[in-house]
Amino acid sequence: MNVEEAIKTNKKIPLESRTIIHFFLVNNKINEMISASLKDFDVSLQQFNVLRILRGQKGEPANLSTLNERMVTKMSNTTRLVDKLILKGYVDRVVCPSNRRKVEIRITDEGRAALEKMDVNMEVVENEILKNLSSKEMEQLNELFNKF
Amino acid sequence: MNVEEAIKTNKKIPLESRTIIHFFLVNNKINEMISASLKDFDVSLQQFNVLRILRGQKGEPANLSTLNERMVTKMSNTTRLVDKLILKGYVDRVVCPSNRRKVEIRITDEGRAALEKMDVNMEVVENEILKNLSSKEMEQLNELFNKF
DNA sequence: TATTTACATTTGTATATACAATTGTTGTAC
DNA sequence: GTACAACAATTGTATATACAAATGTAAATA
Incomplete structure (x- = not known):
């Protein structure tokens, strides 16, 4: 889960913002995977x-x-x-x-x-x-x- | 942001589940704080x-x-x-x-x-x-x- | 005991999000 | 040129979430 690739940018993102964006990206992925696995039910x-x-x-x-x-x-x-x-x-x-x-x-x-x-x-x-x-x-x- | 305290439990949570729950808890907190700061606009x-x-x-x-x-x-x-x-x-x-x-x-x-x-x-x-x-x-x- | 206050949940309403179907446009094959 | 497929965005509908107001109950106070 690489930030720049995920949001298609080649800009340098400050460490603070990058950390928070990274957080959201991983969270979305986790959410999607879990929701999908619960969908059967x-x-x-x-x-x-x-x-x-x-x-x-x-x-x-x-x-x-x-x-x-x-x-x-x-x-x-x-x-x-x-x-x-x-x-x-x-x-x-x-x-x-x-x-x-x-x-x-x-x-x-x-x-x-x-x-x-x-x-x-x-x-x-x-x-x-x-x-x-x-x-x-x-x-x-x-x-x-x-x-x- | 302590997991057990946040979800008011005294059960032992397996490391895998705990990591994911912890993730959600922190993410929710970040979300709330950012949303609040954008509310003015x-x-x-x-x-x-x-x-x-x-x-x-x-x-x-x-x-x-x-x-x-x-x-x-x-x-x-x-x-x-x-x-x-x-x-x-x-x-x-x-x-x-x-x-x-x-x-x-x-x-x-x-x-x-x-x-x-x-x-x-x-x-x-x-x-x-x-x-x-x-x-x-x-x-x-x-x-x-x-x-x- | 009548009145007020606090509590616990529910309801109304507005907004946000998910997913599928539809519309309109462009490109391609014949 | 016509038919068909692919593309890009929009619309419809259902569900989810946020927030405030309303309902009903219990406790506190005078």
Whole structure:
């Protein structure tokens, strides 16, 4: 993923700008690859993320604000994201009995089964994305990311 | 930008997944900061990008496919993105006389003036984003990004 | 207990993005 | 020259995302 080639320029780009542009380029690539691998299941990356959070609850339900806190990309409409997962039968949602302002969202058995299949695809695509990086280099990346 | 804290988990995340999640988290942060700094000018990051490409043309017009080639984030509707820049008076578009299938898109003086103001904001926000990284670390990041 | 404040989610609306189909133009083969 | 393929951009439609306002509930205060 070379910057100058990707944006078809032969100008010298300052290191700061170049770093940020490079970031976006790699991000787009990762996004495309992951989205493609989830396409079979007709879920977006965000929806997949929510399913994983719900599975991580180990039977405990989550409410919307919990989901928002834990989502990798906080988006401004988790209600409608959950609506879509309900339509697919992957989650259900009931009003919280102890506090009727809240909702209780749970992953269904169907959602869990689908998620297990997605996991397989995800592992494949993650390895594909990172195939040129050693463990040491990944550690290095994580260290650098901590500085942001 | 710590992963576990950002997504409020205390689970151990495998290095591969962690790297990719970390990537998204930092990318979201960069996106937010840049979008916020462009908000004063009522342009999106993509629109800003197009303006910069047009300025880089040095008077030569660009057509849509050229823009698409050079955009950092290739989006599937550059026509409508350009529509919006025209509405703002920042660019103009005419049918290419030598090949009526193509269009010629140019930045206007008004667009150029606005872009110069944006540049100032951009430099500030880029420095803010990268304030904890040395030049050497940025180089390192760019090297690692080349492996994607 | 009535009123106000804070909370949690949902809804409305505008904008952004993705993808496919369409339109109009040019080039090519016969 | 006509038919067909390739090209470049636009349009239609569906979905995604952002932001603000509205709804309904619970807690706090007087």
